[in-house]
Amino acid sequence: MKLILSTSNIMSGGPSVIRRHTFEKSNTELTSSLRANFTAHRSSPPTPTTTNGDAAATRPKPPFKSWTTQQENTLWIPTHTPSPLSEPRESYDITVKLFYLPNVPADTRRVQTREAIDLVLKELGTSSIDLLIVSFPGISFDADDEESDLDDPPSAPASLADDGDADGAPEDIDTIVTTWHTLEKLYEEGLVSKLGISEFGCSRLEKFLPRTTVKPSVDQINVRDCCVVPKPLILYAKQQKIELLTHNDCTNVLPRGTLRDILGSGEKGVGVLAGEKDEGERLRGEVQPQWVVKYTAVVKDRGVVESKGYLAVAELSE
Amino acid sequence: MGLLALGTPLEWPEAKKVASKVRSWGIEQLLAIWGNAKGKERAALLWGDEIEYLVVCYDEQNRKVRLSLRQADILAALANDEKLLQEGGGVPDVQRGPVKEGETAPVFHPEFGRFMLETTPGKPWGIGFKDLLDVEPNMKWRRIIAKDHMEATEYPITLTTFPRLGSPDCIVPAYPASGPKLRSQYVPDEIANPHIRFPTLAANIRWRRGRKVEINVPVFRDEKTQWPFKDPTVNYHLHQWPEDDDVRNGAAKDNHVYMDAMAFGMGSCCLQITFQAKNIQEGRTMYDQLSPLGPILLALTAATPIYKGFLVDTDVRWNQISRAVDDRTPEELGEKPLQNDRWRIPKSRYASNSTYISQDPRLRPEYLDPDLVVDEDIKRRLVEGGMDDLLATHFAHLFIRDPIVVFAEDLETLDLSKADHFENLQSTNWQHMRFKPPPPNTDMGWRVEFRPMEIQITDFENAAFSIFIVLITRAILSFNLNFYLPIQRVSENMETAHKRDALSAEKFWFRKNPFGSHAHSTGTSTPADGSRPPTPVGPVDDEYEQMTINEVINGQQAADGGDCFPGLISIVESYLDSMNVDVETRCDLARYLDLIRKRADGTYWTAAKWIRHFVQTHPKYEKDSVVGDEITYDLVKAAEQITREEGRDGLGKEMLGKRR
Numbered sequence: 001m002k003l004i005l006s007t008s009n010i011m012s013g014g015p016s017v018i019r020r021h022t023f024e025k026s027n028t029e030l031t032s033s034l035r036a037n038f039t040a041h042r043s044s045p046p047t048p049t050t051t052n053g054d055a056a057a058t059r060p061k062p063p064f065k066s067w068t069t070q071q072e073n074t075l076w077i078p079t080h081t082p083s084p085l086s087e088p089r090e091s092y093d094i095t096v097k098l099f100y101l102p103n104v105p106a107d108t109r110r111v112q113t114r115e116a117i118d119l120v121l122k123e124l125g126t127s128s129i130d131l132l133i134v135s136f137p138g139i140s141f142d143a144d145d146e147e148s149d150l151d152d153p154p155s156a157p158a159s160l161a162d163d164g165d166a167d168g169a170p171e172d173i174d175t176i177v178t179t180w181h182t183l184e185k186l187y188e189e190g191l192v193s194k195l196g197i198s199e200f201g202c203s204r205l206e207k208f209l210p211r212t213t214v215k216p217s218v219d220q221i222n223v224r225d226c227c228v229v230p231k232p233l234i235l236y237a238k239q240q241k242i243e244l245l246t247h248n249d250c251t252n253v254l255p256r257g258t259l260r261d262i263l264g265s266g267e268k269g270v271g272v273l274a275g276e277k278d279e280g281e282r283l284r285g286e287v288q289p290q291w292v293v294k295y296t297a298v299v300k301d302r303g304v305v306e307s308k309g310y311l312a313v314a315e316l317s318e
Numbered sequence: 319m320g321l322l323a324l325g326t327p328l329e330w331p332e333a334k335k336v337a338s339k340v341r342s343w344g345i346e347q348l349l350a351i352w353g354n355a356k357g358k359e360r361a362a363l364l365w366g367d368e369i370e371y372l373v374v375c376y377d378e379q380n381r382k383v384r385l386s387l388r389q390a391d392i393l394a395a396l397a398n399d400e401k402l403l404q405e406g407g408g409v410p411d412v413q414r415g416p417v418k419e420g421e422t423a424p425v426f427h428p429e430f431g432r433f434m435l436e437t438t439p440g441k442p443w444g445i446g447f448k449d450l451l452d453v454e455p456n457m458k459w460r461r462i463i464a465k466d467h468m469e470a471t472e473y474p475i476t477l478t479t480f481p482r483l484g485s486p487d488c489i490v491p492a493y494p495a496s497g498p499k500l501r502s503q504y505v506p507d508e509i510a511n512p513h514i515r516f517p518t519l520a521a522n523i524r525w526r527r528g529r530k531v532e533i534n535v536p537v538f539r540d541e542k543t544q545w546p547f548k549d550p551t552v553n554y555h556l557h558q559w560p561e562d563d564d565v566r567n568g569a570a571k572d573n574h575v576y577m578d579a580m581a582f583g584m585g586s587c588c589l590q591i592t593f594q595a596k597n598i599q600e601g602r603t604m605y606d607q608l609s610p611l612g613p614i615l616l617a618l619t620a621a622t623p624i625y626k627g628f629l630v631d632t633d634v635r636w637n638q639i640s641r642a643v644d645d646r647t648p649e650e651l652g653e654k655p656l657q658n659d660r661w662r663i664p665k666s667r668y669a670s671n672s673t674y675i676s677q678d679p680r681l682r683p684e685y686l687d688p689d690l691v692v693d694e695d696i697k698r699r700l701v702e703g704g705m706d707d708l709l710a711t712h713f714a715h716l717f718i719r720d721p722i723v724v725f726a727e728d729l730e731t732l733d734l735s736k737a738d739h740f741e742n743l744q745s746t747n748w749q750h751m752r753f754k755p756p757p758p759n760t761d762m763g764w765r766v767e768f769r770p771m772e773i774q775i776t777d778f779e780n781a782a783f784s785i786f787i788v789l790i791t792r793a794i795l796s797f798n799l800n801f802y803l804p805i806q807r808v809s810e811n812m813e814t815a816h817k818r819d820a821l822s823a824e825k826f827w828f829r830k831n832p833f834g835s836h837a838h839s840t841g842t843s844t845p846a847d848g849s850r851p852p853t854p855v856g857p858v859d860d861e862y863e864q865m866t867i868n869e870v871i872n873g874q875q876a877a878d879g880g881d882c883f884p885g886l887i888s889i890v891e892s893y894l895d896s897m898n899v900d901v902e903t904r905c906d907l908a909r910y911l912d913l914i915r916k917r918a919d920g921t922y923w924t925a926a927k928w929i930r931h932f933v934q935t936h937p938k939y940e941k942d943s944v945v946g947d948e949i950t951y952d953l954v955k956a957a958e959q960i961t962r963e964e965g966r967d968g969l970g971k972e973m974l975g976k977r978r
Contacts, residue, residue: 011896012798012834018884018892091361095898131898221901229901244901246894296896301362302596303445305796305896 002074003263003272003287004119005312007033009083011305027253030292030310034262038270041067041078061271063281068272075283075316077263077272084125085297085307092297092306095131096120097198097220099253099292102137106175108290110182112313116293117191119311124297133196133220134183135251138170141199141221173204177211184214196220199251202233209240220247254289254312263287273316289314325725327518330525333724340721343732344739345696348713348755349703351737355756356598360763363792364442364594367784369457370587370773371435371464371474374954375490378471382947383954384490385433385480386472387508392435395467396426402463406440417441424460430519431585432511433489435464435474442594445792447903454781461777461961473958476773476780477621477925478586478635481950484577484626485551501530501559502579503552504626509581515723519746520580522722523645530561533582533641534574538629538818540934541941549576551626575628582625583642583668586635587773589619589780591787592754594763600795601764602676602709605753607794608787609671610801610829611886612750612770613811614870617820618917619772619783621925627950629933629943632816633926634772636750640668643748645722660718661691667719668748670812672805673712675753680800680834684858687805693718716747735759750812770812775925775957776964776974782910789907790886793893799832803862819927822920825864830883871918887915916975923972931972932956 010033042062069079085092098116100109121127186192196218200208209215219242223229229244237244261268265275265282274282290313297307328336375386396402397412407423408414414425422440429436437460443449464474482488484504497507499517501524510516524530537547552570556562570576595601620633644666649659656662665672672687690711697714701707721742728738735758744754752767768787774780793799807827814824865874865883873885890911894904916922923931933939936949945953956969965974 011796018888093898218898223901223904229905234901245898246901246904248895298897301445302795303363303792303897305893308896 001283001285001316003077003314003316004074004080005034005077005310005314006080006123007037007309007311008080009307009309010037011308026248027250027258029249030253030294030312031258031262033310034312035268035270038067038078038262042270061265064270064272064283065281075272077270082123082125083307084123087299087306089126089128091299091301092126093131093300094124094126094129095133095296095298096129097133097135097247097249097294099135099249099251099294100137100171100179101254101289101291102252103256103288104290106178109179112291113179113182113186115313116291116311117186120293120295121191123309123311124295124307128190129192131194131196131218132183132186132192133198133218134179135198135220135249136171136176136179137252139199139204140170140251141201173207173211176208180208180212184212187214194218196245198247198249202230202236205236205240205242215240216242218243218245220245222246222248249294253292254314256287256289259287259289259312259314283316285316285318287314287316324514325727327514328724328726330522333522333722334526334720336724336729337720339729340724340739340742341693341696341717342699344721344741344743345699345713345717346732347734347737347740347758349700349705350734351740351755351758352703352705354758355764358756358763359597360594361596362594363445363596365445365788366438366442366592367453367457367780368588368590368592369437369460369476369777369780370429370589371437371461372431372477372480372587373433373435373468373472374475374480375469375472376951376955377490381951382487383951384488385431385483386468387432387489387491388469388472389428389432389435389511392464392467393426393428396463399467407463414440424456424463426460426464428511428513430511430516431581432509433480434585434587437461437464443788445788447897447899447907450785450788451903451906453784454777457777457780475954475957476587476775476777476961477929477954477957478588478772479582479622479625479638480585481624481945481953482627482947483585484579484582485947496556496558496562498559500524500579500581501561502581503556503562503565504577505579505581509579509585518723523580523643524561526645526647526720526722528647529564529567530569530578531580531583531642531644532564532569533577533638534571535577535625535638536631537573537575538623538631538930538943539573540629540943543941543943545573547573547943549574549628552576575625575630577626577638577642580642583635583639586622586639588635588769589771589773589783590767590769591771591784592765592767593788593791594765596763598764599677601753601766603678604766604791604794605751606674606676606678606681607799607801608766608768608791609674609751609805610803610808610811611790612670612768613808613815613826614828614867615768615783615787616750616770616772616812617815617824617826617867618871618914619774619924620815620821620927621772621774621929623818623926623930624933624945627945629930629945631818633818633820633924634816636770636812637816639748640666643668643746645720663691663718664689665809667746669750670809671749671751672809673715674802674805675709675712677706677708680802682802682855682858685802685804690715691718712753717743719743719747722746772925775960775970777961778964778974778977779913782913785907785910786890786914789890789893793889796893796896797832797889798834799889800834801829801832803827803829804858807862821867821917821924821927825866826870827862828865828870828883829862831861831881832883832889868919872915887911887918913974922975925973928970928973929953 067078069076183195194217197216198220200219223246263272265271274284292312294310298305373386374383376383393409397409402423403415405423406415406418407425409426424437424440427436439456461474493506493508495504495506499507499521549570552565554565616634622635646663647659648654649656650663652662672690674681692714696717697710700710737758750770754765756762811826817824871886873888874882876882933945933949938948960970965971965977
């Protein structure tokens with residue numbers, strides 16, 4: 001079965017979108033806004049006293065079928081209705097970032113990419129995207145760029161509360177190029193106006209660029225302190241007309257363990273997946289995260305973020 | 319403060335007779351604007367900053383610095399600079415060049431004080447990050463142009479007040495005090511811009527009050543300050559004007575520095591930001607949401623520890639301006655029973671806000687001021703004219719005041735295509751936020767002005783605070799933030815911000831949770847939620863608590879890891895994370911946010927603290943609160959050096975850190 005997890009629009013979602021530590025790179029925005037959206041859907045009708053978590057935790061979990069929707073072999077967690085943008089398309093700058101996840105065979109990426117774009121377009125009620133950035137598993141600018149300044153501090157431990165399937169080995173260049181060709185098609189079809197990659201350093205860019213037809217317009221890098229971006233990368237990007245943008249997402253945004261915790265029957269889970277004990281109607285099997293997509297729609301001339309959210313897809317195998 | 323049309327100004331007794339007429343014509347003009355513009359939509363955010371300078375003049379030989387009264391000459395030089403005009407700049411009140419597609423030179427404006435100069439960008443800023451990064455260079459460019467049109471001995475300095483304004487021999491050219499308009503012991507009538515509007519404003523405020531304005535600032539008590547402190551500069555033996563009796567009737571208070579003229583307040587320099595909203599609703603939201611931030615930003619920008627040659631016990635300018643234009647009569651002040659006047663009025667025309675105006679379900683009635691004075695007839699007329707109750711209340715509150723400057727010529731016919739009578743009242747209500755309807759016959763939209771900030775010594779700081787406020791507004795609109803606080807708490811915060819070193823020593827009321835409940839406040843959530851009852855609300859008093867400025871800016875640390883206020887900086891950072899920002903821009907913005915972060919946590923000093931320290935460690939300071947000529951000379955010189963070097967040479971590094 002396919003699971004589609006959604007956060008809805010997280011801009012009015014409260015503290016889950018506010019990061020507390022300025023240069024922390026993390027997936028807490030994704031995980032906490034998923035949890036918040038699940039909670040919001042599960043707790044209906046609300047009980048006035050459950051503003052702090054205690055009461056909610058001790059109450060029995062409502063059956064997942066009451067707040068999710070199954071369509072054929074797809075389970076929407078939670079039940080989802082798109083939130084189309086309110087102004088005409090040309091008012092917006094729509095950026096989509098697609099996180100390819102580890103342990104997914106490269107040849108399924110093509111399908112995944114289409115699926116992710118389709119879902120986002122449906123969510124926002126639009127037919128095109130201004131910028132599509134892709135993130136490949138295991139690629140991290142800090143570790144990768146051998147030209148980093150020597151006084152560049154060693155990369156901070158990524159905050160992956162994980163059970164082993166961490167970033168793993170960086171994706172090899174052939175797989176990246178194959179995937180890129182899929183994106184070039186989206187570009188040619190006019191679905192996407194600009195393409196971007198994430199966390200590429202100089203050497204990877206040098207290997208990658210000659211093998212592309214449509215060059216990336218953007219390279220998104222995580223900078224704990226923007227002022228330590230290595231000069232060579234800045235120069236090379238300028239020369240290649242690639243804009244260096246900042247971000248603070250981690251590459252492996254949805255490790256399997258995290259997903260299991262969120263969906264599971266444990267204390268912090270929402271009770272979609274069955275735990276050790278038999279728990280009635282809950283689902284059984286292994287979850288494998290497939291991809292995560294983040295979308296942001298900004299009203300261009302006003303600098304207002306109208307819509308931002310995540311969709312994540314996982315496979316549940318019996 | 320632009321120059322309105324010239325004409326014959328009415329003296330107060332005459333102006334008073336036509337006050338009702340001006341008000342009712344103003345209201346009709348407002349209704350005409352409302353009718354035309356209530357549905358006006360403007361796609362783009364546009365915003366502008368206003369910087370005000372004091373023009374100082376050095377007398378190197380005698381190690382003295384005075385205020386230069388050459389505003390008119392400097393403006394004339396600017397208005398006639400061909401190159402500046404060609405580049406689009408100039409003096410809008412006289413002449414300016416065409417606004418350019420690309421870079422447009424800045425423009426300059428007269429101000430109340432004849433020693434002041436105001437400057438704004440040649441055209442408004444947008445929200446593009448490139449625009450944000452243009453602000454600081456543009457501010458620096460403005461100062462260079464201003465300086466280029468001054469004498470070699472003059473300099474445009476950005477101190478909020480001139481430390482020795484009102485002391486003997488503090489202006490050039492020199493004029494005797496005790497003129498017919500101001501009747502001040504300390505400053506001559508020539509201190510004000512000679513345009514008839516300004517002296518009339520000062521004279522009619524005094525006349526309406528029935529005495530001179532009265533500004534008493536608590537003196538800072540140092541080791542050797544005489545105590546009780548009796549302001550030694552007060553002259554009890556003047557008999558030129560009836561108002562000279564004021565001090566004999568107790569106008570000058572013990573342990574306070576006494577001042578008696580509008581120039582002591584309106585001669586202060588501020589940093590003001592004006593935003594154009596998408597439409598009236600967004601404007602009303604911004605007005606309400608920025609209002610509780612006013613006192614916080616006032617305390618963060620504190621820069622005013624000296625008045626009339628004495629160290630004082632307050633850090634900001636606000637209340638001094640408030641008193642300097644306080645036209646309330648003894649009856650309105652509550653000193654005498656009401657007989658001739660219509661009501662007691664709790665605040666000066668220049669004061670913190672008294673209204674919220676957004677039609678926002680989050681605006682609880684408990685937030686509103688229960689003692690708000692409103693002209694019910696005017697409100698009725700506005701409601702009749704189609705305005706909603708909330709906004710009608712706002713304007714009917716502003717219109718409890720009398721117009722101060724009325725030109726006889728303007729009373730002949732009511733011109734509904736103009737806004738002069740409306741602006742007469744609107745622009746002499748100086749609250750810390752101003753909600754500005756579109757001027758008739760322009761393509762401008764509804765605007766909101768953020769007015770509490772003090773001017774900073776460097777343009778780096780002025781840019782930092784301007785950009786910070788712009789980013790905050792974007793975050794407010796993006797995250798749909800809720801900073802509502804009962805309006806009296808905001809007023810209390812305004813008072814708190816005055817205290818010496820309020821930034822590190824005081825706490826301010828602030829809302830604990832600025833966020834709504836998850837996703838369901840936008841109305842775009844799933845239909846399943848449609849039948850939900852509204853989120854239950856607890857007592858208003860549980861919504862807010864006292865926080866330090868550091869907590870408001872940098873966030874609270876929750877002992878138990880639970881929810882707590884994340885801090886305005888985190889909110890802005892999260893907004894930036896949602897935007898596509900290139901690394902160099904982010905790096906530049908980080909410098910600004912870092913300044914604010916470190917001001918708030920005390921790592922860097924406010925200008926108020928720095929200036930105090932400068933005076934108290936000056937070899938000529940005698941620990942008696944007196945800031946003499948030589949200290950003032952060195953202080954102004956130091957401020958100029960900091961403006962130029964921005965701490966790179968070490969001077970002022972306590973305020974600015976080690977700049978690259």
